Amino acid sequence: MTVITKKPASPVAHLSAEDIEAIGRELDAIRQSVMETRGESDARYIRRMIKTQRYLEVGSRATLLASGFFPPAFFLGTAGLSVAKILDNMEIGHNILHGQWDWMRDPKIHSSVWEWDSASTAESWKHSHNELHHTYTNIIGKDNDLGYGIMRVDEDQRWAPAYLAQPLYNFLNMLVFEYGIAAYDLELGRNLRIPKDKRPQEFKDNVSKTLRKIRKQATKDYVVHPLIALPFGAAIPTLAANAIANVVRNVWSHSVIMCGHFPEGVETYEKASIDPNETRGEWYLRQMLGSANISGSKAMHVMSGNLSHQIEHHLWPDLPSNRYAEVAPQVKALFEKYGLNYHEASMPAQVYSAWHKVVRLSLPNNWLATTTPKNLPKQMKVLWKMTRGSRAERRKLQERLDLEAAYLA
Amino acid sequence: MSSASIAEKPRSGGLRRALHQAVSAAFTPLEPADVLDLFSPLRRGADLRARITAVHAETEDAATIELKPGKDWAGHVPGQYIRIGIDVDGRRHWRAYSLTHGPRADRRISITVKAVPDGVVSPFLVHQATPGTMVHLEQAAGEFVLDESHRKLLFVTAGSGITPVIGMLRNLYPVTDSGVLGGHARDLDITVVHLAPSEPQTIFRENLTALGDAGAITLIPRYDDQHGLFSVEALAELVPDLHERVTYACGPHGLLDALQAHHDALGLALFTEQFRLGQVEAGEGGTIAIGGKEIEADGTTPILDAAEEAGLIMPSGCRMGICMGCVLPLREGAVRDLRNGDVTRAVPGETPAGGLPIQTCISAAAGACTIDHHPRPTSSTPMKESVR
DSSP: OOOOGGGGOOOOOOOOOOHHHHHHHHHHHHHHHHHTTHHHHHHHHHHHHHHHHHHHHHHHHHHGGGGTTHHHHHHHHHHHHHHHHHHIIIIIIHHHHEEEEGGOTTTTOOTOOOOOOSSOHHHHHHIIIIIIHHHHTTTTOOOOOGGGGSSSOOOOOOOOGGGGHHHHHHHHHTHHHHHHHHHHHHHHHHHHHGGGSSSSSHHHHHHHHHHHHHHHHHHHIIIIIIHHHHGGGGGHHHHHHHHHHHHHHHHHHHHHHHHHHHHHHHOOGGGGGSSOOHHHHHHHHHHHHHEEEEEOHHHHHHHTOOOOOHHHHHHHSHHHHHHHHHHHHHHHHHHHHTTOOOEEEEEHHHHHHHHHHHHHHHHHTTTTTTTTTTTHHHHHHHHHHHSSOOOHHHHHHHHHHHHHHHHHH | GGGGGTOOOOOOOHHHHHHHHHHHHHHTTHHHHHHHHHHHHHHSOOEEEEEEEEEEEETTEEEEEEEEOTTOOOOTTOOOOOEEEEEEEEEEEEEEEOOOOOOOTTOEEEEEEOOOTTTTTTHIIIIIIOOEEEEEEEEBBBOOOHHHOOOOOEEEEEEHHHHHHHHHHHHHHEEEEEEEEEEETTOEEEEEEEEESTTTTTEEEEEEHHHHTSSEEEEEEHHHHHHHHGGGGHHHHHOOGGGGGGEEEEOOOOHHHHHHHHHHHHHTOOEEEEEEEOOOOOOOOEEEETTTEEEEEETTOOHHHHHHHTTOOOOHHHHSSSSSSTEEEEEEEEETTTTTTEEEEEEEESSSSSSSEEESSSSEEEEEEEEOOOOOOOOOSSSHHHHO
């Protein structure tokens, strides 16, 4: 994709300033209709969800104690623990930390005190996610969620040979996603480049808080529970189950989150193109075009923390998650009314699309588009030259690829 | 979660502490309490809660709620009140109610609630609360208790102001199916002047009558519809030995103020209990007390902007109401959500002990308000600054 301002045909060119403000007003009205009707049944929903998650976690851990002498217990316990961790992170943790349930005035279910089963501390995640990502959504250079600062996610980022490895490190990041998020919340890459004695105190404090959190998490999963299982002869299966559940949770949350902003066709924005006095309508429009939804069953929506309603979530991050499904048809109708593309597809389609983009952009622009099975050897040679050659040579070959692609189109 | 840790602190012994640490390590980031609450919410060491065990109608719009408090309930002295936190329409509300019994053998406690028209909590408790409902609780509090050294007493109560007094009277003279027990053991001489709009609307009418018939108290009921509106000047006539008595009064502001003036003039002793501590009326703009400053702000300026303008260092984030990075507790007063005009009120005594968390970036003062904020000195290069 290309930043929206550089596209030959802008998907928002047909909208007048008045249209954009009208969209803002209509979206505000939809938000208000939900806010006014929050109540008993919503409160019951989140409390039941929390209760279910806790019973599931305690039950799964208890089941694992039997895994030493009753093998099916291993599968049951591992599956249960994986689901419990996913619910904790997605439908419960993510949404409570957004303040979706603050209105209940329950001091235990509140964004200011909640902590989750993740390497990242709630505090630093709230800063990088709620504040930076949700405010500067899809603005290249400002929203680090785009590629987490390590990947090329846009044609407008200059290609370099190092990006060839990005499918590999996206895959590795997927396996250990909770640690990736923690590193990213600390802005580890940026801060480590600063000389040690000049690093901000806040960064040092956050690092020690995160390390403490990671130690507690790892002790629980890899020491305490295996030790509890030891007398039952289930220490090893318990250890394995915890490791598997953590990886399953990581793969799942990574996939859901990739689906939110990475699929082909989601718009990105140039830093310079954002008016510092961006109106509410303009901000809404950026959220509308910068997010993609996942269609699927009710269970999938819950397991994704209703991030499957990514568009609705980005419009109103503080709306209780159980209500996104209800407003989605209204939002979709609004997209249609104003001739905008409501980006929605099934989970496999969105995951494929996001991965396709990661692979495509790991290669020079237009390389994949100009490659066929027949010209593959020739194209490999081009890629080799671009990787090994000088910068000038790389530029020359890139121009040729662009020309070829233009010709093909 | 983390807020629960204080209540769950182990009290004694290395073994206990070690066990607590082990359980904590097994359930982090949850507190052991979060898991134990699933199975035993009323256990020792849990946050204080109670389960409603019965709801008895007293009048058309009043009911007595019987509660089974958690194991850590420390008991009470008749006349004291409790604060209960109950979820109505998904939102937690706190209210204070007098306990209407003395300590009971079964450790249950009771409150009597009159449904206030347009109220939130009282109509819910009277008409909708069902046995089994869990409520949150604070230990009994209040100074409105009997001083044992006085023999001649006068109670002046109005409406549901009878509730702490009935707690005292029932403790002195238990009312049972077989009549009033307890007799005149302490040789007390009690007069009760009780004011109510009309006789049928009087809660504890039967109890009071029974106590009067048994000679435990001298009951002087004054009903607005029969006797006209009560004036404190009439007190001397109704209670000829007024000057020999110590007066305990509970009722609305107006009555208590008048009684205070009346008794002060005559040099008589008076103990009072107010029910509603006050009401917060929403206005447009107002004085914001925050971080040791008092800031005048209009009804359209976000509190965050007003406070920063006044030189305070404030927590902040997106400045558009989505990131919750600017949340601070509102202790008292009202604020208005600039996005939709919703008003949030904090009434001392009715809001949680820690205040009501509000988003300062999208809230403006709606009248005078007090917000908790203790600005920390900034570090040399704050992370947030360097990111922007």
